[in-house]
Amino acid sequence: xxxxxxxxxxxxxxxHLAPALEEAGHTITEVYGRSEKNIKGIxxxxxxxxxxxxxxxxxxxxxxxxxxxSDDAISEISDExxxxxxxxxxxxxxxxxxxxxxxxxxxYTGIFYPLQSFSKDREISFGEVPFLLESExxxxxxxxxxxxxxxxxxxxxxxSKDRKALHVAAVFASNFSNHMIRLxxxxxxxxxxxxxxxxxxxxxxxxxxxxxxxxxAQTGPAKREDLNTLEAHHQFLxxxxxxxxxYRLISQDIIDSI
Amino acid sequence: xxxxxxxxxxxxxxxHLAPALEEAGHTITEVYGRSEKNIKGIxxxxxxxxxxxxxxxxxxxxxxxxxxxSDDAISEISDExxxxxxxxxxxxxxxxxxxxxxxxxxxYTGIFYPLQSFSKDREISFGEVPFLLESExxxxxxxxxxxxxxxxxxxxxxxSKDRKALHVAAVFASNFSNHMIRLxxxxxxxxxxxxxxxxxxxxxxxxxxxxxxxxxAQTGPAKREDLNTLEAHHQFLxxxxxxxxxYRLISQDIIDSI
Numbered sequence: 001x002x003x004x005x006x007x008x009x010x011x012x013x014x015x016h017l018a019p020a021l022e023e024a025g026h027t028i029t030e031v032y033g034r035s036e037k038n039i040k041g042i043x044x045x046x047x048x049x050x051x052x053x054x055x056x057x058x059x060x061x062x063x064x065x066x067x068x069x070s071d072d073a074i075s076e077i078s079d080e081x082x083x084x085x086x087x088x089x090x091x092x093x094x095x096x097x098x099x100x101x102x103x104x105x106x107x108y109t110g111i112f113y114p115l116q117s118f119s120k121d122r123e124i125s126f127g128e129v130p131f132l133l134e135s136e137x138x139x140x141x142x143x144x145x146x147x148x149x150x151x152x153x154x155x156x157x158x159x160s161k162d163r164k165a166l167h168v169a170a171v172f173a174s175n176f177s178n179h180m181i182r183l184x185x186x187x188x189x190x191x192x193x194x195x196x197x198x199x200x201x202x203x204x205x206x207x208x209x210x211x212x213x214x215x216x217a218q219t220g221p222a223k224r225e226d227l228n229t230l231e232a233h234h235q236f237l238x239x240x241x242x243x244x245x246x247y248r249l250i251s252q253d254i255i256d257s258i
Numbered sequence: 259x260x261x262x263x264x265x266x267x268x269x270x271x272x273x274h275l276a277p278a279l280e281e282a283g284h285t286i287t288e289v290y291g292r293s294e295k296n297i298k299g300i301x302x303x304x305x306x307x308x309x310x311x312x313x314x315x316x317x318x319x320x321x322x323x324x325x326x327x328s329d330d331a332i333s334e335i336s337d338e339x340x341x342x343x344x345x346x347x348x349x350x351x352x353x354x355x356x357x358x359x360x361x362x363x364x365x366y367t368g369i370f371y372p373l374q375s376f377s378k379d380r381e382i383s384f385g386e387v388p389f390l391l392e393s394e395x396x397x398x399x400x401x402x403x404x405x406x407x408x409x410x411x412x413x414x415x416x417x418s419k420d421r422k423a424l425h426v427a428a429v430f431a432s433n434f435s436n437h438m439i440r441l442x443x444x445x446x447x448x449x450x451x452x453x454x455x456x457x458x459x460x461x462x463x464x465x466x467x468x469x470x471x472x473x474x475a476q477t478g479p480a481k482r483e484d485l486n487t488l489e490a491h492h493q494f495l496x497x498x499x500x501x502x503x504x505y506r507l508i509s510q511d512i513i514d515s516i
Contacts, residue, residue, distance in 0.1 A: 071484065095479070095487055115455055117463050117477055124462075130455045156455055165449040166456075168491045168505075173442035173456050174463040175478035176508050177435035181464070182472035182515070184431035191423040197373055197388045197414055198424075198431050199468055204382075205375050205432040206439070206464055210457055214440035219375055220433035221353070226329065229353055233426045242514070246507055247426075250434050253500055257440070 001146045004061055006030040007049075008077055009068035010038035012118035013092050017068060019045045020126045024150040029062040055081045064147070066112060067091040067101075078104040088140055095167045097160040098134055110135035110144050113163065114152075117174065130154040132163060177206075183243060215257070222254035259404045262319055264288040265307075266335055267326035268296035270376035271350050275326060277303045278384045282408040287320040313339045322405070324370060325349040325359075336362040346398055353425045355418040356392055368393035368402050371421065372410075375432065388412040390421060435464075441501060473515070480512035 003026045007018045010033035018028050019042075028049040033039040039051040055077065057065065065087055067077050074091050078101045083089065089106030094113050101109040111134040116124060131148035133155060135141040141157065148155040158166065181202065188195045209217040221229035230251050237244040261284045265276045268291035276286050277300075286307040291297040297309040313335065315323065323345055325335050332349050336359045341347065347364030352371050359367040369392035374382060389406035391413060393399040399415065406413040416424065439460065446453045466475040479487035488509050495502040 070482075071487070095490075116459055117466065119466070122466065128458050130458060132455070154455075154458075156452070158451070162449055162451055164490070165445060165494065166451055167487075168494050169442040169445040169449075169451075170456055170459060171478055171480075171491065171505075172438045172445065173460050175476065175480065175512070176441075177438040177460070178463055178467045178472050178475055179508055179512050180430045180435040180438060181467050182476070183434075183511075184427040185472055187423060187427040187430065191420055191427075193416070193420055193424055193427070194414070197390070197412075198428055200386050200388060200412075201374055201428060202431050202435070202464070202468065205436055206460070208375065208377070208380065209436045209439050210460065214436050214443055218433065218436055218440065220429055222429075222433065229329070229425075232422070233429065236423065236426050242507070242511055246504075246511060247429075249500070249504055249507060250437055253441075253504060254433070254437050256500070 001143070001150075002026050003064050003143070003147060004029050005064045005066060006032065006052075006057060006060055006062035007042070007066050007068060008032040008055075008081070009066075010034075010042055011069060012120055013114065014066075014068040015042055015120050016118050016124050016126075017066070017092070017114065018042050018049070020124075020151055021147075022046055026147075026150070029060055030057070057081060057083050057087075060084055062087070064088045064090065064143075065106070071096050075100045075103075078106075081105065083107075088143065090144070094132070094163060094170065097164070098136075099160070108135065108137045108140040110137075110140050111160070111163070112144055112147065113158075115166075115170070126151045127153060130156060132156050132158045132166070134159055134163070183246070218254065220254075222251040223258065225255055225258070259401070259408075260284050261322050261401070261405060262287050263322045263324060264290065264310075264315060264318055264320040265300070265324055265326060266290040266313075266339070268292075268300055269327060270378055271372065272326040273300055273378050274376050274382050274384075275324070275350070275372065276300050276307070278382075278409055279405075280304055284405075284408070287318055288315070315339060315341055315345075318342055320345070322346045322348065322401070323364070329354050333358045333361075336364075339363065341365075346401065348402070352390070352421060352428065355422075356394075357418070366393065366395045366398040368395075368398050369418070369421070370402055370405065371416075373424075373428070384409045385411060388414060390414050390416045390424070392417060392421070441504070476512065478512075480509040481516065483513055483516070 030050045030052045031042050032052045043049045083105045086107050088108045090110045090112040113132040114129045116129045129152050133144040288308045288310045290310045301307045341363045344365050346366045348368045348370040371390040372387045374387045387410050391402040
């Protein structure tokens, strides 16, 4: 099943998603953005997509409209877009409810959330990206499954409430684990040490974590309840109260969850 | 340069290190442990090593003695071991100072710290393990470099003070990032969601982090200073005060370091 799709947005998700959809055999009819210049960055990677800077899509031949913009701009576009009859309006956000599309002129609404971190300068292999889908309309949900399946072998139907919980979990697993690496980089730099030394350890720990589960993979002074080392580390970090407190609190939580 | 080496300890480091040293052409003369059973787990992987449950090594032909035991047992073994003349006594710990070997009968002391997380049930490719070396004696340090080089292409000379800082950095990069994944697993499990969904995101984020540096790789609500989402997530976590506080504190630190 091939679809005619309009893309609304010119950010990282639109940048990767539009060409991937075209490659999967769908037709990208239009790309909407605030400026021609932003739109062109995407349309030049596509065959036939037209540029659009207004939200009147009454003449569009698309049946699926994908909003791929920042979270706080979703409801604005949803409220303003003028859609043809029987069209499906989707957004791609992990943290915005399906209700944000509730006041639109769309006949059907849904979520088409690729659970991955997108940057313009990094290739994404969509085949490995989990797509989280939601729609109150069963026919629409079937179409979303087919659309996702054309890109990836991982599809999950997840309701807005669960998607919200998942987003919190993703912040811990992705943003916060990345910030732990950031703090580590800073400690090394402050001491004049080469961060490269720590990379094999990070790779091994996190491979182990994803393979065995993080509880089994845990090691270190908090896991061993080695209070002398914990105290020495806490002392070492007293040049930055906030980081010392992060050290104390996470160590305590590791101890509590042994 | 091939060495005759005695291994003191039967834990994870000894388990991996002894066979790797033998494979690199060195001779393991003895393995010391508290019980024959523990020792046998290692000696059965070796050609000629003898078992030893006492610390009198006056008759040993080894010139290098590597203490690979838990941190708090290092100084005890160091104090009690009776060594032949001109021998080198090393330990393999990231967090214990070289001074812990100061009261031993060794002529030379040093650190031979493989910066990696070892588990008995996981193979380690030593070629990629950074070895952190230290000795006050230059000849000993040259021998340590040769010994490390026979196992790995990564050797660094790091003084005890810097090694201590590095250990704090390693706790953040390895133990704490792993704990963030643990908390994420728990949020998913609590909501009845499949943690598999998050794995591609984790792999991509951390690959990006190691490639570009964690500052550039950061994304998410704190990085965007999206206070509405931060507040909603904090509310969501109010079933566990400590985890909610971890969320608040790390988010604040991300905001402070933008």
